[in-house]
Amino acid sequence: MNQMAENTTNLAIVDSPRSVANKREKRRLLEAIRMSLKIQSPAVRRNTQTFNLNRYRATAAIPDYDALKDRARWIKEDSIARLPQLVEQLRETVRARGGHVFLAGTAEDACRYIRDVCLRHGAQLVVKGKSITSEEIRLNHVLQKAGIEVAESDLAEFILQIADEQPSHIIAPAVHYSRERITELFKRKFRTDLPLDTGEDLTKFARDILRDKFLHADVGITGANLIAADTGTIMLVESEGNIRMTSLLPPVHVAVAGMEKIIAARHDMATFLELLAPSATGQPLTSYTSFLSPPLADPPFALPGKPRKRREFHLVLIDHGRLRMREDPILRETLYCIRCSACLNSCANFQTVGGHAFGGETYSGGIGGSWEAGTGTLEDARFSELCTGCSRCVNQCPIRIDVPWLNENLRNRLNQAGETFVVSGMLSTLTGGAEEDQSAPATKLFFGNYHWFAEWGTRLAPLANAIASTQTARWAMERWLGLDRRRPLPQFPKQTLASVAEELPNNDLKHPIARAVLFADVFTNYGMVERGIAALRLLRELGVDVVVSESVSEGRAALSQGLLATAAENVRRAASLLEHYLEEGRDIIVLEPSSLAMFRRDARHLLESEKLIEKLRDHTFEPVEYVAALLERTGREPWEVFDVGRSRWGNRLFYHAHCQQKTIGCAAPTETLLREIGFDLVSSSVECCGMAGSFGYKKDFYDLSMAVGEDLFKQVWEADAGGERRVLLASGTSCTEQLRAGLNREVLHPIELLATILRAE
Amino acid sequence: MSERIVEFEAKGEASAATVERVTSAPVSVRAAVERIVGPSAKIVLGPDEFLPREIWQALRELPGLITEPTDKQLSTADVGISGAFAGVSSSGSVCIAMGPPLAAAASLLMPLHIVVVSPERIVARPRDLFDPECLGGEGLRRDLVFITGPSATADMGPLVRGVHGPHRLHILLLG
Numbered sequence: 001m002n003q004m005a006e007n008t009t010n011l012a013i014v015d016s017p018r019s020v021a022n023k024r025e026k027r028r029l030l031e032a033i034r035m036s037l038k039i040q041s042p043a044v045r046r047n048t049q050t051f052n053l054n055r056y057r058a059t060a061a062i063p064d065y066d067a068l069k070d071r072a073r074w075i076k077e078d079s080i081a082r083l084p085q086l087v088e089q090l091r092e093t094v095r096a097r098g099g100h101v102f103l104a105g106t107a108e109d110a111c112r113y114i115r116d117v118c119l120r121h122g123a124q125l126v127v128k129g130k131s132i133t134s135e136e137i138r139l140n141h142v143l144q145k146a147g148i149e150v151a152e153s154d155l156a157e158f159i160l161q162i163a164d165e166q167p168s169h170i171i172a173p174a175v176h177y178s179r180e181r182i183t184e185l186f187k188r189k190f191r192t193d194l195p196l197d198t199g200e201d202l203t204k205f206a207r208d209i210l211r212d213k214f215l216h217a218d219v220g221i222t223g224a225n226l227i228a229a230d231t232g233t234i235m236l237v238e239s240e241g242n243i244r245m246t247s248l249l250p251p252v253h254v255a256v257a258g259m260e261k262i263i264a265a266r267h268d269m270a271t272f273l274e275l276l277a278p279s280a281t282g283q284p285l286t287s288y289t290s291f292l293s294p295p296l297a298d299p300p301f302a303l304p305g306k307p308r309k310r311r312e313f314h315l316v317l318i319d320h321g322r323l324r325m326r327e328d329p330i331l332r333e334t335l336y337c338i339r340c341s342a343c344l345n346s347c348a349n350f351q352t353v354g355g356h357a358f359g360g361e362t363y364s365g366g367i368g369g370s371w372e373a374g375t376g377t378l379e380d381a382r383f384s385e386l387c388t389g390c391s392r393c394v395n396q397c398p399i400r401i402d403v404p405w406l407n408e409n410l411r412n413r414l415n416q417a418g419e420t421f422v423v424s425g426m427l428s429t430l431t432g433g434a435e436e437d438q439s440a441p442a443t444k445l446f447f448g449n450y451h452w453f454a455e456w457g458t459r460l461a462p463l464a465n466a467i468a469s470t471q472t473a474r475w476a477m478e479r480w481l482g483l484d485r486r487r488p489l490p491q492f493p494k495q496t497l498a499s500v501a502e503e504l505p506n507n508d509l510k511h512p513i514a515r516a517v518l519f520a521d522v523f524t525n526y527g528m529v530e531r532g533i534a535a536l537r538l539l540r541e542l543g544v545d546v547v548v549s550e551s552v553s554e555g556r557a558a559l560s561q562g563l564l565a566t567a568a569e570n571v572r573r574a575a576s577l578l579e580h581y582l583e584e585g586r587d588i589i590v591l592e593p594s595s596l597a598m599f600r601r602d603a604r605h606l607l608e609s610e611k612l613i614e615k616l617r618d619h620t621f622e623p624v625e626y627v628a629a630l631l632e633r634t635g636r637e638p639w640e641v642f643d644v645g646r647s648r649w650g651n652r653l654f655y656h657a658h659c660q661q662k663t664i665g666c667a668a669p670t671e672t673l674l675r676e677i678g679f680d681l682v683s684s685s686v687e688c689c690g691m692a693g694s695f696g697y698k699k700d701f702y703d704l705s706m707a708v709g710e711d712l713f714k715q716v717w718e719a720d721a722g723g724e725r726r727v728l729l730a731s732g733t734s735c736t737e738q739l740r741a742g743l744n745r746e747v748l749h750p751i752e753l754l755a756t757i758l759r760a761e
Numbered sequence: 762m763s764e765r766i767v768e769f770e771a772k773g774e775a776s777a778a779t780v781e782r783v784t785s786a787p788v789s790v791r792a793a794v795e796r797i798v799g800p801s802a803k804i805v806l807g808p809d810e811f812l813p814r815e816i817w818q819a820l821r822e823l824p825g826l827i828t829e830p831t832d833k834q835l836s837t838a839d840v841g842i843s844g845a846f847a848g849v850s851s852s853g854s855v856c857i858a859m860g861p862p863l864a865a866a867a868s869l870l871m872p873l874h875i876v877v878v879s880p881e882r883i884v885a886r887p888r889d890l891f892d893p894e895c896l897g898g899e900g901l902r903r904d905l906v907f908i909t910g911p912s913a914t915a916d917m918g919p920l921v922r923g924v925h926g927p928h929r930l931h932i933l934l935l936g
Contacts, residue, residue: 047915155916155924172916179918199917203924206917210925215836231901241869241912241926248865267901270891284772284852285887285909288926290859292904297860301832 015039017165017176017356024379026700029357032383033704036353040168040176041707044354047175051345052687054282055396062278071271073400076336079263080326086229086262087317093232098295099313103259107137107320114139114221114254115146117314121252123148123218127210129236129243130154131223132170132339133318134256136362136375139221151213153242158206162189168355169364170341171280176354210242215303220246224257225276225338227315228266232293234315235269237276239287247292251300251309259317260335266291272338275398279340325374330409334370336399343367343393343403348659348688348708349386358386366393366403369410378417381410386704388692389560390659391597405605411562415440433558434565443482447694448561451553454492454526461492484702488741490527490733497525497532501548504536512545513634516626517581519574519588520551521595523733531591534755535623539589541758542630542641547586552577555606556598560693568606571598575612588620591749593661593732594693596622600664622661622731623751625669637676644678646757649727653681654719655750656712656739658732659688670731670750677757682719682726686712689730691738706742713742729753765850769883770934772853776910777922778930780853785879785935787819793933794823794842794875802839805830807867810858812844812877816935830863841867841927842875847890847900848883848932852909855932856890859904868908874927876908880936 014020020032036044059065079086091101104110118126126148128134140150140161152161156174160167163185167173177185183196186205195201222243224234234255236243247253263269269291277286294313302308325331344350344365347358355364360380363371369384387407394402420439428438431449438445446453457464467473474485483489498520516539524532532548539546555570578588578599590596599620604613621629631638644651653674657667667683674681690708695701716739720726728747730736736747773780783793798804804825809817820826820842827834843864847856855876857868868874884890887907890900912926922928 050915153925155914159916174916177918182917199919199921202917203914203921207924214925239913240916240924242924244865244869244906245925248859248869267891267893270888273887273891273907281915283909284776285849285854285907287908287910287912289907289909290905292859296865296904298862298865301835301866303832303836 017168020356021166021361022380023360023383026382029383029385030700032357033353033701036176036357037703037707040354040356041352043178043181044168044176045351047172048169048345048351048354051172051280051282051341052351055279055342055345056282058278058282058284061284062274068271068275069398069400072275072338072398073336075263075268075271076399080260080332080335082264083259083262083326086264087259090227090229090232090262093229094313094315097232097293099232099315101315101317103317103319105319107318110137110256110316110318110320111139111142113316114256114314115142115148117252117254118143118148118219119146121218123252125149125151125213125217126219126221127151127153127213127217127246127250128157129220129222129238129246130157130173131221131256132167132173132362133223133258134221135167137256137318137320139256151210151217153210153213153246154238155203155206155240158210159185162186166356166361167364168359169344170339170368172341176356214245214249215301217246217250219252219254220250221254221256222247224255224261226269226272227257227262228269229262229264231266233266233269233291234294235272236290236292237286237288239281241288244288244290247290247294248296249301251302252312252314253294254314254316255294256316256318259319259322262317276338276340279342279396279398321375330406331370331374333401333406334367334374336401337367337371338399340398341365342396342398346393346396346687347387348390348392348686348690349388349704351687352704352708353386357383359383366407367401370406373410378410378413382414384410388688388695390688390692391601391663392659392687394663405602408559408562408564412564415444415562433563434569436565437558437563440561440563442480443698444561444563446481446483447697448558448563448566450557450694451522451526454522457492458496458526461494465491478699482699483697484699486702487697488737490737492526493529495529496520496551497529498548498551500529500533501536504533506540509543509545513543514587514630515545515585516587516589517578518546518548519554519578519590519595520549521590521592522551522553522557523592523595525551528733528736528749531749531752534749534752535589535591538627538751538755538758539623542627544630546589549581550577554595554598556594556602557694559598559602559606564606571603571606575603575607575616578616579612582615582619587626589623589626590620591623591751593622593658596620596666597660597664601660622666622669624673624754625666627754628669628673638673639677641759642677642754642757643759644757646759647753648756649748649753650724651679652724652726653679653729654684654716654726655681655729656684656689656735658730658735659692661731667731674750684712684715686715689732689735689738691734693734696734696738705738709738709742712739716743727753765883765885766880766934766936769848769850769853772850773932774853776853777913778853778910778932780932780934782934782936785813785816787815790816790877790933790935791819791823794820797875797931798825798840798873801825803827803834803837804840804842805835805838805863805867805871807841807843807863808861810844810861811846811879811882813879816877817844835866835870838871840873840875841869841871842877843868845876845878845882846903846905847896848878849887849890849907850883851886852907854887854907854909856905856907859906868906869926872923872928873931874929875931875933877933877935880934
């Protein structure tokens, strides 16, 4: 009986986000994912995907977007480097203007100071603008305990205050609420008969309550988007007008901000003014952006019966772990964050569950893990497990923060903080993992050292395939390795790419147009061998002298599990293997986009030699990208070389590029080439398929992975409409598995299609 | 310059403000305001800093104008009128300088906000106001608010215009 009762509790879906706000235990994280998928997912998807689309449009309209990002990055790096001096300068500036500055070491210090300011003024009512920093320090709780009424005036915060929930998004804290759920909440809490069935009704209802609060408030508390040390100017970005009310009407204005918000000069705010709103809500500017150097000159608002006071301004700068973060080479990056939420909105997992699952008590999304770790403890960042490293956020961050790299580091630290068990230690040693990574959980060691399993599985195929597909084996793998038994396993091939290639005749080219090596990445060599063969055949037909490399892991798998020492060893070994080929004058072709992205993007974190990093970045190619470049170099048009009429799959295609492929900018060549050949091509517009390498194989995340995949599956169905079913193309191994699992259809690599439609010479 | 004004108009409309060109003759500005506000509106006029003196004088004679409003009157007035410190063509924003009495109230508390913009104060991009060469470098010294369209929220589900700040922003473009 007891056992049963316990099982039921485990399966129950929690409906209060507060109960899963703290995810130091993995169980809570899994409960939160279930809750979000069940209740919050539709609203979160709609809202974040709207932000996401608008951001792409708005940033595309900035003529010097990249230069602005470089400039913003430089300003933040410079300001954080000089932070202690800037704090002192700012303190003097604000004091000279007649304001007060309090530097709070801890959250408690900050709350106590603000409470005392309120009590000194006999404040009964405090009105607040949206401030996630005030959530971080749990300010409301302290003020309320002192008998002060706190009115949250941002409508999202108003909703959360009524519902008693923590924010689920950095700029749209109630992003998980649909209009219908807000109506239901207001009707229940306010017991009103007023019509509340439209956004306008709800807004008017809240506005009427809050207008009264603004006019009667004794103290206004806001955050600050940025603070200039030279003039004491604070920048406040909003759309509702509540922050203007809060900062302009009451006699006492308290601005609460993390000390990382300080930049040296007011004129540098211009850069952020033009970057922040496009990156956040996708507008050129939000309705209101204020630049105030308080205390202001004009008298504050005072209704009859209230004394007309002189304006008073308090700037509360919060450390709460930030100075420690500044000393940490990884967490220091977090201090550059301007909290625009681009990394949340561009994240497929975040779009599907939102910040109550993909978030801690205050901060959420990709950057949220390092904020929670920096202002709390490492365990508070456990939810950052939901970052799959797909890298879609990387080009979206206006400050160029490599968010996946931060999360891979957090994972590494969590792995190292774990206990080393005999079995996992053995597993790690056996599979060639680095000694430093032995304390990682078995699941991570399995996925991170997958090349070892793949190699042995292939040696023992077809026996290994037969055994792996038995129910007992699936049960055991789920139990011990965390591999979900519902997920079809890739089949180990009878022969690896490297061994098939040895048997293929190498057409002796007297005058090759190029020389290349096909890197036998683990996923092609021990998995989708046919893709490798197709690439080899096609390139040779086109006149390229191609050889196949030995198969080694380039470290992607280990990196994504946070096994950083193993990843570094792997990429070092792969790099030294490839260096020989480079010396022979060969270009490196990499089929699996995540392996390619390791060479082009991630290796810079793991290798020491700048020269080697550059060489790998500049001489590795995606195969279709390489073909397109060859044609261009030899002055041939795509339709002269390929014949759409020879396609045995027809001309209607649906193409899903791999997430990391898009980030490193090599999805477009495939789309362009196929269109120029004459195919009718529809491309997916989802950020990620949901599989994300090993993520969708894991028991803990299988449901989430499939839920993310739904957006992609829907796009396929929509594209199919009005004609014959489209042929599915995907460049990534795991995207291919996900499409096959979700749609039960054949999926080709574009190179396989191209290899069959060469015009006869 | 005229391209910049055309863009300012288009982007202003795109931000859900309404933009109307009027000649800078004080009577025509006053007439334009009267057409928008209706006969019984209670009007608050902001400071004269960035309005030609004659226009400000003409607006002072509007029938519904509250000449020295109390805070109680401010909280119930219908229309606020401001002269713009600047306009921004790339975003369609108007920029209002805070500081003098009524500057904040006239641009924030009333449901309808009318802003009078002089064409020579329209800059190309928001960043220009942080350039010491632009408008005498005043943009770097003043308390400012960039206003882009009426107040709005997406927190209640669909996009709603008209939240705590003005529900409607009407821009009178002189020239």
